[in-house]
Amino acid sequence: MKPEIRKQFLSPLYAWMSADRQGNMLCWQGAGDPNPRRANFEYWPLDDASFAKLVEEAETDAVISKIYDVRADLLKNHSPAKCHSLVSKNLAIASANGINGAEARQSFSILSLSLVEQFSQHPAMSALLAHTKQGAAYLNELNALPDEFWQECAIQ
16 A cells, blocks of 8 residues: 555554464554544555455465365465465465466465475376466476376375
């Protein structure tokens, strides 16, 4: 948020507190004004770039929520902060390599939680990523991975 929008948004609150990914408290200070001045805008102005950034920021949490629905056991292997970090990192790798679509991105995120952290650097996965970057279908490429990949990237 731009400073003037943040000030307007927080003006009726004394403080807005939440925990960050590591469990530390964050505090956004407001004025605690019971009668805030009317904003000089009708709604929170949000341009396309800001909207895209919000969607990008929320994707990791949305994917983790979907993983919880189908494979909650994977989320127990790491701390919440580590799960977020792994999924966020691998969604960036997915974006850079043409892995699009909710199902494919969720699948790639599941790999980040169930395999060794460096799985994307394995030669077979590097080849998969190169192929998807050129337009190959992710799920077809995933199904073609050799058994050696799964054995070498398994968490011991």
